[in-house]
Amino acid sequence: MLFQQMTPAITEPLDLNHAMARALKYNLDNRVKLMEQALAEQSFNLAKMDMLPVLAANAGFTSRSNEDASSSENVRTGVQSLAQSTSVDKDRSNADLRLSWNVLDFGVSYLKAKQESDRFLIVKSARRDIMAKLLQQTRSAYWKAAVTQKLKPRIDVLLIDTEKALGQLEEIQREKLRAPLDVLQEQRQLLSIMRNLKSLQRSVETSQIELASLINQSPNAEIPLESPSELPALPPLPSNDLDVLERVALANSGEYIGQLYNARIAQREARKSMLRLLPGLEFSYSANYDSNSGNPPIFRGLQK
Numbered sequence: 001m002l003f004q005q006m007t008p009a010i011t012e013p014l015d016l017n018h019a020m021a022r023a024l025k026y027n028l029d030n031r032v033k034l035m036e037q038a039l040a041e042q043s044f045n046l047a048k049m050d051m052l053p054v055l056a057a058n059a060g061f062t063s064r065s066n067e068d069a070s071s072s073e074n075v076r077t078g079v080q081s082l083a084q085s086t087s088v089d090k091d092r093s094n095a096d097l098r099l100s101w102n103v104l105d106f107g108v109s110y111l112k113a114k115q116e117s118d119r120f121l122i123v124k125s126a127r128r129d130i131m132a133k134l135l136q137q138t139r140s141a142y143w144k145a146a147v148t149q150k151l152k153p154r155i156d157v158l159l160i161d162t163e164k165a166l167g168q169l170e171e172i173q174r175e176k177l178r179a180p181l182d183v184l185q186e187q188r189q190l191l192s193i194m195r196n197l198k199s200l201q202r203s204v205e206t207s208q209i210e211l212a213s214l215i216n217q218s219p220n221a222e223i224p225l226e227s228p229s230e231l232p233a234l235p236p237l238p239s240n241d242l243d244v245l246e247r248v249a250l251a252n253s254g255e256y257i258g259q260l261y262n263a264r265i266a267q268r269e270a271r272k273s274m275l276r277l278l279p280g281l282e283f284s285y286s287a288n289y290d291s292n293s294g295n296p297p298i299f300r301g302l303q304k
Contacts, residue, residue, distance in 0.1 A: 010217065013226035016142050019215060023138040026216040030134055033127040040120040047116040050109035053101035061093045089292050096288040104280040111268045111275070118261040125261075129254035138214050145207035146227035152204050155197055162194045 014022075024030060067090060073080050166187065173183045209219045217223065238248055250256050 010221075010223055013224045014142075015226045016139065019142050019211070020135055020138050022215040023134050024131060027134055027214060028216060030127070030130055033123070033130045037120070037123045037127050040116070040123040044113065044116040044120045047109065047113040051106055051113060053099055056098045056100075057096070059093070059095040062091070064090045066090070092290065092292045094288070094290045094292075096286060098284065098286040100282055100284040102280055102282040104275065104278060107275050108272055111272045115265045115268050118265050122258045122261045125254040125257045134214065138211070141207060141211040141214055142225070143227075144203075145211045145223070146225045148200070148204040148207050149225055150227060151200065155200050155204070159194065159197050159201070162190055162197065166190050166194075 169183055169187050169190070172178055173180065208223060211217075212219055212221055212223060237245070239245060
């Protein structure tokens, strides 16, 4: 039931291209690497957002049940010197908007974004290697399953014939129609043949299970395969020069490329540590609003 929910069932004979396509789409290892690639890409996008200036906005509303009035009193005579007055409205609203940009934080965020881009490329290269290995394993499992599935009827017929021959030899041995040593030697040969045939029969089931696991099907599912009459030709090599082949292998090796990216990440981490030793320089701009009738509506400020 779990496999039916995850992948659609196979209703027609499966050819090699269809098997490879299903492996890329439904294989669990490949889907895990795809999620890791998406996560690394999101981390890279978040790191780029850290380079933007910081923008903060606040707003509020204040209400009183009475006037916020005050008066002055002479400290020597105790006589009230001024009438009660207020400079604050009973109901007022305020808001402020602040934009700040730190040069040091921008430099650190820039290096961090570069590191996240390298990590994304590492994950992308690892997924490419997983896809290449998956296609190679699927191709090998498909041809093994196709050949063994084609030989299965012949193997079953040979097993039946071998069992009949063993039964005839046992009858000959009971009736003592031939020399016992000759009968035992023929029985030994037939048992060896039967053991090899049963080993081939088990390989049929093993190849089916291996192919089913690669395309994310149930292990006990019977997968019909469509094997062509002629095998496809092998792709040509890019060159016969050993040095060229070594360079191509290094350029396409995910582990080698990952080591290069990791070295660049470590180099930028050292640059980040050195950059944090420098003094910071921050540019800040703010705009404040207060609806109080005793204040100007908007106050602006620029700081460095």
